Amino acid sequence: MSNEIYRRVEADPAYQQLVQRRGRLAMLLSVTTLVAYYAFMAVVAFAPHALSPTIFEGGTLTIGAPIGAALIIGSWLLTGWYVRKANTEFDQLTHAIAERAK
Template identity: 75%
Template sequence: MTTDIYRRVEADPAYQQLTQRRGRFALTLSFITLLSYYAFMALVAFAPQSLHATIFEGGTLTIGVPMGVTLILGSWLLTGWYVRKANTEFDQLTQSLVERHQ
């Protein structure tokens, strides 16, 4: 009996739309995160002198530190965006699918 329910849900266009939207959104956020990290690593590897500049005259804090912090915080924000969207929009679509196939 349970395989019959799985087949019906998988055949439902709303389920296919949900998985497609969720997958596309996760892939987009993953691409943004990976691109940011790899761009930063490429900058460190191929142009390290660009990160040596200090923020303030006579200071010791270089431009690379806030860039790294921004990268990490940006990843956290993207994760928060995914969690928020998953807990609102995607969960509502999932709940409507569950109610329709009970």
């Protein structure tokens, strides 16, 4: 592609909106995931007794295990949400911007 097409794409207000929205969503999901993981690790490191009660009386599985599993599943769900949004809304905007730039 020529430099002229790149300049037209960068000058398109819809492109600026796309970059801003995509970046904002990526930052929000990244921060959410990192805060959740680091909070869990902080509790494990500094207050392990908070996660040590067992789920069932006389059992060996503590509440920390399902919470850890929930963090992993939650990160998968957030990734799926981003992929769905990228494949629908963001791809439509990208296609429209590319068509206008031709």
